[in-house]
Amino acid sequence: MMNKHTQVIRIIMIATLQLFALRNTFSQATAQRPNIIYMMSDDHAYQAISAYGYGLNQTPNIDKLAEQGVLFKRAYVTNSICGPSRAVMLTGKFSHVNGFTDNHSTFDGNQQTVAKLLHNSGYTTAVIGKWHLVSDPQGFDYWNVHPGQGDYYNPDFIENGIRKRVEGYSTNLVTDFAIKWLDQRDKSKPFFLIYQQKAPHRNWMPEPKYYHLFDSVQFPVPANFFDDYSTRTSAAREQEMEIARHMTDTYDLKLAFDLPKESQRGLNSLWTSIYNRLTPEEKQKWEEAYKPSNDAFYKAHLSGKELAIWKYQRYMKDYMRCVQSVDDNVGRLMDYLKANGLDKNTIIIYTSDQGFFLGEHGWFDKRWMYEESFRTPLIVKWPGVTNKKVVTESMVQNVDFAETILEMAGLPIPTDMQGKSFVPLLKGKQKGNVHDALYYHFYENQEHKVAKHIGIRTDRYKLICFYEKNEWELYDLQKDKSEMHNVYNDPAYGKVQAEMKQKLLELKKQYKDPVPEIIP
Template sequence: MTKHIVPLLANLFFVASLAGAAQEKPNILFIMSDDHTTQAFGVYGSRLAKLDPTPNIDRLANHGMRFDRVYCNNSICTPSRASIITGQYSQTNGVLDLNGSIAPDRQYLPMEIKKAGYQTAMIGKWHLKQEPAAFDYYCVLPGQGSYFDPTFRVRGTKNWPGNTIRKQGQHSSDAITDISLEWLKHGRDKGKPFLLMHHFKAPHDMFQNAPRYDRYLENVEIPEPANLHGQPAEGFGSIATRPYGAGVTKAHPSWGLARKLGVAQDIPEPEHGKLAYQKYLKRYLRCVKGVDDNVKRIVDYLTETGELENTVILYTGDQGFFLGEHDFMDKRWMYEEAFRMPFIVHWPKGVKAGKVNDWLINNTDFAPTILELAGVEKTPDYMQGRSFAAALRGGAKPDDWRKATYYRYWMHMAHALQVPAHFGIRSDRYKLIFFYGINPNGRGQQTPAAWEFYDLQRDPAEMRNEYSNPECRKIIAEMKILLKQTREELNETDAKYPAVQAIIDAHWDK
């Protein structure tokens, strides 16, 4: 009898604590880094975990909840950020690529949360072109921004984007954190709960760290991924993908990473790739170190003021990133390293410590979740994402939760990165991708079309395309039905793009 009563009392206490948190609305701190991938954390347990690259962010996860299956729906900066701020997929919010923008009247997250009594601030990398006017306060980098001596756009007497300030002599990670701390200390109305969106530029390429980190990892040999050399490996990819992609070794030279890192071209492989990889990872991880240390500065402030207990801290990256896996760099591909997002939630007053979640979540779900945490009872109908706030409370996954998450990359072969246009879905176990290989308007370079199918349970590194495996025909047919249904439900068909649709029709049953 006693063994049943104790857990019941514990659950009642937890529910009561959540009820108390609901009465006092929590502050919400949304921290996002640019291209900070799950491999570059300690808490996600990758080959780099022993380097302890993120002790402060890991501490948030260990005292909160780590999410293991969070995905973007388009792995590049502007579309991912557009989905986060609108709760919508690309064709609905209108941002298909890096040229897209979000007007103030469609900056839905700050608009809706202000109705719930929140004061809002957007600080750091914005990358959505138009003025972030829906926020009460903003101080944002122009476009990609600079790592050193960064200029920020602010409100002022001139029209956007004419009002600027410059943080001379500072690294962007330090400057962005200084600005956020200044707003937290002196810029906000402390009688209101806040939503602060704190966005680092780092560790985006070309990975420029603050000078104090120049010797960090200097004498350390960074572990390589098992699939760095000799790629593409037999069985990986398809005719649509095997000849393409930018990477670390001479097998994938299109973007010139090794050259930009100062690695001489006359060095033979594999030494050339090994040297480029070490330079690449050390520069990247030095930027990550600066992010992690600055996260600690904000957490320390909230601790000192007594606000940490009832502040929801959400940490993420705007997408994943390749750190040499498949001999790739950058993002864009639907393979796990680029597709998967880190996501950590810390909220002492509302989330039990040390929990791990495996629901299939994507970045359209962030805005609905933040709104529910702020006390908004119903997600606006125009948002396509769904709140997963119940997961934070330890609730069971709803029976009608998504069975697969959708992805689409539109920027066919852009920026010398050589990534063909594609779309697909990922379920708990399987991934189906169609590479259609053409620009939406049908113009320009066309690459071969092909399907790829991966069993992520048996092949988590996605080294063997099983699309032609007769044993997989049944599940592939089921996944195609689900893919078609998902595209229709999300307004993600190619009805507006006949050149693409013609390729889909010609290859759907092949």
Template sequence: MLLAITTCSFVYTHAQTAKRSLALEKIKGEKPRNVIFILTDDHRFDFMGFTGRVPWLKTPNLDKLYHEGAWFKNAFVTTSLCSPSRASILTGAYSHVHTIVDNNAPEPPNLTYFPQYLQKAGYQTAFFGKWHMGNDDDFPRPGFNHWESFKGQGVYYNLTLNIDGKRVTYGDSTYITDLLTEHALGWLKNRNKSKPFFLYLSHKAVHAPMQPAKRHLGLYKNLKYPLPSTYYQTQTDEYKKLGWPEWVKQQRYSWHGVDYIYHTHQNVEELVQSYCETLLGVDESIGQVMDYLKKEGLDKNTLVIYMGDNGFSFGEHGLIDKRHFYEESVKVPFLVRCPDLFSGGKTINKMVQNIDIAPTILQAAGLKQPTNMPGKSFIQLLKGDSTQWRDKIFYEYYWEYDFPMTPVIYGVRTDKFKYIRNQGVWDTNELYDLEKDPAERVNLIAKPEYADTVKKMANELYDWLEQTGGMQIPLKRTVKHPFGDYRHPEND
């Protein structure tokens, strides 16, 4: 039965957000393993050298991570936006449960982050880089013995780090990706070698406005970017036949569309070139981390996970940026390496999500996941076991005051179909056959032969929302604007 979603304040009484014991039951026979988790910002799933999407992009260390490990070809976030995605990684919960629904929502005081369980189990833990749940850097990062972070999005040069409560400023010759890597390696070298470790390296790169390291600036200048097949679709007579929502067509002319691109003077090709040059610093960072592990004899039994916090559009549907539920926005790069667990060179097609990170790392630590976490450890997939794995994923995005072009979006995706519900706008919903139409070009929502599919997926979507406490849109406090209305400080 389809129910209307109402907008009201969310009360933090849901079971998933309640404070709980940090002592987890141990998995019999599972030895605690070292773990390194590397996160980047706005890195889309196919912008890696080995995928061939950008013919001239070279990422030798990401490629090596794939060839020696596994590439999850269908990895997704539950919300394609920085703060909600990061909160889902750390809590293992959906956005409507942890309630960090946009980039300004403050952290609720009653959340538990999975590194806190690791600490309780005797791990030494460290966090380096972008936290970005709320915009402050005034408080310790829960679950980490050592932490280094910065306010909000941070900057590429002339940066200030808060290192365990002490702010240190660096000049314009220091590049953020290099600095975070250097400090992370320093922590690894000086750690207590009698304890297992968990390192969380969270890069600012490749978030806009992109700034490559000076050594990489201009390396990809004037190289051709193959435009996606749907780039011009909203400007053709086919638009109505394709059945796309009107808000998608209109967003082309906003700062999240290809005609304005954040109100800069760039075109899509220049944006891609700068993005790929910025990505080179991340690739070098991965190489330095892996070289250290090999030198210390830790490369065989350390679980290394690399992913992006959300994807990014470069002209698909006439859009840039993220937030929407199209593949390039919601799908992320996802690489895993641990030779002691599985042989390398795997491509895994089963769908995983950011809510699976916490259960996986807890299993690697020999700990059973809490019952409130809806995700699942993907170690079984690495070992070739896909029994009882999910056959669908769910998506949610909540409208933001400062970015009104994109509505509230809910969705469900299987290997075959994707159903998108655009909430709160006088517009159409969407259905795509991903097997026949991977570019999501033809909206099938109004075709009678797909009515049963639409009904089934809509019911699955609302069942998920009902069962997980998501039938009310979580609101947050707003900041009073000097002109008298209420809005959130602009922070993309």
């Protein structure tokens, strides 16, 4: 018979073995959980991803994600502007709930985020690249982000609180830092990496190796490039985002280099500070690339429609050159995953913070609830789940991203999040829309003079209310894909108009949006 001392030792040994078994089981479960990389480029229009079929450029590396993933043709945002879109993704909540309504806000980093929830469940986490939320990142083991918008050439980064300037091209550097972190991370844990590029954000400064890419290309001018906005409300006519009228010669179009001091105002002054980040050698290469075409432009003395089209071509070429570097670096990161045996258990989500106008309606930029701005690219590659290309018309929104990521990781979704996980759709278990109607609210009417508005989109219709003007627009997207003909108050759409307005009020109430008090 065992004495008391021997019994105690045996009990301790059994408990210890059980503890080790539990820890081993937890480690195995943790190791089997998928790694997740959330890739977000800034202002990357879906029209500029060749997998979407617009034929403007070639993005072979992003296309490869679509070949083994799900390509969403109807993914949308809740608020089409940089910082707010990022805050929505992190929180799974609309702008009025997470507190970041416009680019003049500061993100409350103390609130619940998807990064914190993953970190607390055993993931090692990092955010690298563009942040644009003002406050320091929280919930990350490592962060290395641009201050503010960031710069293309020799940019500043803030690495875990320490700011420094780094030589090189931003798009490449973000990938360099991401790969370095992946090499040095805690490899006993699954990882969650937010990888966010500045490109192709305004003012579209290409990587030197692509200075002459598209030189011989003439991009097709959109059919509504010379839109006169006559069929819509005053909001469309009062904006300041037309390529022909509102792009600056220096900051946007690179028609001057060193400016006299009396010319250094507004964006021209900003251009000078950006240009002066280049080294003398870089300036020489830049001028060699742009001066011949600039000289030809000055000699041509263009005006009217010819001038507008010249500006459009310069814009498109620089924009697409920036996209090319983004695609290259998606390829670099995917090559790293494959070389290090991580490709089989790493989910890739590729998206943008919103859509972008590439000359449609004569515009650049975003902000509007019109399709080119409201709609964003979204591709999800999930090894073992999405093994062949699937194209879906299901309507999803960026307020769904946090919930989807949590379900991918096997974690519960907090009840205060406002979106819906689309994991069932990725697994082929759900058909149809994730949302039958999408709610939108744009708050900022300063830059580009885009009026504040709310609205909803269903399969066929879109209703927009410019609430400070009490102006409404209604579009039949089946008959009018380019949103050129406002049918609000058209008797033929009276029933549709009433139903859409009622649905807008219902969604506004559902999402607890207190502003505005619109006319029912």
